[in-house]
Amino acid sequence: MVKNIVIPSDFSIASLSLLRTILDKNSTDVSSFNIILLRGYETNDSITDLLFFSKEQVIEDLSSNEFLESLMILKNRFEQEVNSIRLDLFTGFTKQAFEHYLQANQVHEIYIDSSFPSEKTNYLLHKFIQKVSIPTIEIQVIHQLKVAYPEKNSGILSLFTTKKSVKSKLI
Amino acid sequence: MKIQLKTTLILFSALLFIIGLFYFIISFSLSNYEYEDFYRLLEIRAKTTAKTEIDKGGSYTDIRSEFFDQLPHERDFIFEVSSKKTFRFEADSLKIPTHFFTKIMLEGKARFNKDSFFYSGIKYIQEDKTFIVIASAENYFDYHHAIYLKNATFFALVSSLIFSIVISIFLSKYIFKPLTKITEQVKLISSEHLHLRLELKNNNDEMDHLAATFNDMLNRIETAFESQNNFISNASHELRTPLTSIIGFADVSLSKERAVDDYIETIKIILEEAEKLDRKTKALLFLAQTGFNGKSMKFKLVRMDQLLWDVKETVEKINPESQIFIDTSLMPENPKKLKIQGNEQLLHLAFSNIVSNGCKYSDYKTVTVSIGVSDKHIIIVVTDQGIGIPSNEMPYIYDPFFRASNTKNYEGYGIGLPLTRNIIKIHQGQILVSSEENQGTIVQIKLPIASIIQEKSLF
Numbered sequence A: 001m002v003k004n005i006v007i008p009s010d011f012s013i014a015s016l017s018l019l020r021t022i023l024d025k026n027s028t029d030v031s032s033f034n035i036i037l038l039r040g041y042e043t044n045d046s047i048t049d050l051l052f053f054s055k056e057q058v059i060e061d062l063s064s065n066e067f068l069e070s071l072m073i074l075k076n077r078f079e080q081e082v083n084s085i086r087l088d089l090f091t092g093f094t095k096q097a098f099e100h101y102l103q104a105n106q107v108h109e110i111y112i113d114s115s116f117p118s119e120k121t122n123y124l125l126h127k128f129i130q131k132v133s134i135p136t137i138e139i140q141v142i143h144q145l146k147v148a149y150p151e152k153n154s155g156i157l158s159l160f161t162t163k164k165s166v167k168s169k170l171i
Numbered sequence B: 001m002k003i004q005l006k007t008t009l010i011l012f013s014a015l016l017f018i019i020g021l022f023y024f025i026i027s028f029s030l031s032n033y034e035y036e037d038f039y040r041l042l043e044i045r046a047k048t049t050a051k052t053e054i055d056k057g058g059s060y061t062d063i064r065s066e067f068f069d070q071l072p073h074e075r076d077f078i079f080e081v082s083s084k085k086t087f088r089f090e091a092d093s094l095k096i097p098t099h100f101f102t103k104i105m106l107e108g109k110a111r112f113n114k115d116s117f118f119y120s121g122i123k124y125i126q127e128d129k130t131f132i133v134i135a136s137a138e139n140y141f142d143y144h145h146a147i148y149l150k151n152a153t154f155f156a157l158v159s160s161l162i163f164s165i166v167i168s169i170f171l172s173k174y175i176f177k178p179l180t181k182i183t184e185q186v187k188l189i190s191s192e193h194l195h196l197r198l199e200l201k202n203n204n205d206e207m208d209h210l211a212a213t214f215n216d217m218l219n220r221i222e223t224a225f226e227s228q229n230n231f232i233s234n235a236s237h238e239l240r241t242p243l244t245s246i247i248g249f250a251d252v253s254l255s256k257e258r259a260v261d262d263y264i265e266t267i268k269i270i271l272e273e274a275e276k277l278d279r280k281t282k283a284l285l286f287l288a289q290t291g292f293n294g295k296s297m298k299f300k301l302v303r304m305d306q307l308l309w310d311v312k313e314t315v316e317k318i319n320p321e322s323q324i325f326i327d328t329s330l331m332p333e334n335p336k337k338l339k340i341q342g343n344e345q346l347l348h349l350a351f352s353n354i355v356s357n358g359c360k361y362s363d364y365k366t367v368t369v370s371i372g373v374s375d376k377h378i379i380i381v382v383t384d385q386g387i388g389i390p391s392n393e394m395p396y397i398y399d400p401f402f403r404a405s406n407t408k409n410y411e412g413y414g415i416g417l418p419l420t421r422n423i424i425k426i427h428q429g430q431i432l433v434s435s436e437e438n439q440g441t442i443v444q445i446k447l448p449i450a451s452i453i454q455e456k457s458l459f
Helices: A013-024 A047-051 A055-062 A065-077 A095-104 A118-122 A156-161 B002-055 B061-067 B088-094 B098-107 B145-188 B206-255 B260-292 B304-318 B344-360 B391-396 B416-426
Strands: A002-008 A032-040 A082-090 A109-113 A136-145 A162-170 B075-081 B109-114 B117-126 B129-138 B300-303 B324-327 B339-342 B367-373 B377-384 B430-436 B440-448
Touching: A002 A013, A013 A032, A013 A065, A013 A109, A013 A136, A013 A156, A055 A082, A065 A082, A065 A156, A065 B367, A082 A095, A156 B367, A156 B377, A156 B440, B002 B061, B002 B075, B002 B109, B002 B117, B002 B129, B002 B145, B075 B088, B088 B098, B088 B129, B098 B109, B098 B117, B098 B129, B145 B206, B206 B260, B206 B416, B300 B304, B300 B344, B304 B324, B304 B344, B304 B367, B304 B377, B339 B344, B339 B440, B344 B367, B344 B377, B344 B416, B344 B440, B391 B430, B416 B430
Parallel strands: A002 A032, A002 A109, A032 A082, A109 A136, B324 B367
Antiparallel strands: A136 A162, B075 B129, B109 B117, B117 B129, B300 B339, B367 B377, B377 B440, B430 B440
């Protein structure tokens, strides 16, 4: 079956470790995923900003080339499991709006990474995720650097040089 | 200097032509226009004169002179025409040709000018008498303004020509400056300084293409040079070791009489070492093939994961203590994405260099080789836990024969990394080295995928 899932992300490479873990540990009953990497975004109130608001532009500004490249690496690795990946912004500010968003995209599950403090990991979405109606799976991804010098670990290298172990639970 | 001079002259003559054309068109049309205007003016005067003098008999003369501007040297003539007259008398008195008069009789009006005096004549019929009325004046405009205008435009012409010369010279100098710069830079590059490259401004213009092509050529030449050096150093070292054993064993056996078994044993060892020597010679010949290939390098499809397994085998064969782990956790499932266009031997050389360096400088701790594929590149990351590279020496690691200060306890010739970088460059790839002293080194190599297969796109 095809599952639509949402993963809160700030479009940084560190947030991809959750995605990688999900795809790695996927059991055989899910044939493929449609993945939405979602980031909460507060739009400005001024009229000019609202008039000229472009989601694509904001996403382009927030995501780096290295992030997109890492995304492609993961997509190529898990070609079978990944049906599609896209980046999206959630610009609402009520729980109902979030529920509608999930309904419109027919999302089955949300995954969150509990190894970060909740505000940081859920990137402005944490206040909605607690009370949402669809199942939320919490995965604790422990980052263990294989190489002991983290400053050199920026960019795509961090995808290759960190090892992860997981504990998951359903909330 | 010649092409530069040619450019200057071409530019200057083009500007000269354009400005000259401009000047002549303006002067010409100006003259034409002013004549037309003045003639019309005189015609009106002739008609008015005819009306006031002939019709009204001179009663309006005062009004006329009050309201009409006085043209310079204005004179009006009225002639009565009788059928048998020729116009010889009138023509001579005014010093204008007779065809002027005949034209008036035939067409009703005519024009004539001599120097700056203009004549306009009309035929006027009153009751049964025919008159010829001629108004004449000096063309004020022609006399004053036109001369001024001609002078002004001529001055403009000359000064723009001077500017054109200056601009042409500067422009040609500016265009050819990068060319002279490239010539100077190339002079510095010789066989001792083959690692120097031309500066690229990355603005994608023709000079940049030239510099980039030069750099490519230098890459190829340098690789060839360094492969050669590498081969010679490796050859002498690798061949010496088994030969030393053979000589040693043979010497010892011959030093005194021994039992037959001892001789058999010694000969066995000599055979083993000779076979080792044979294998090493084969390996070195293979090395030579990659460096000395006189014909152009042929690229074909190379599968990177297979290459990495081969590299692991090679390095382990050369040094059995090596521990190499190939991490396939991010390797794509589709094998088509693992192919690149390249020369297998050169790539094998490049990667074995990196991997064996990792093993050597970490005293044979585990070296991890990871591979992953993004949309356009294959990314290979080699991680070791060795002595690392001091950060102040990082800019020099690609210099031939450079060895970092902490490598005193390790053997090496300082040729591997520059050779590897050149090989990667030839394959349009990139190499990035990051390191922390005493912690380890990470080498990231990016190579473009051979076929960009249009599959499901990301968005």
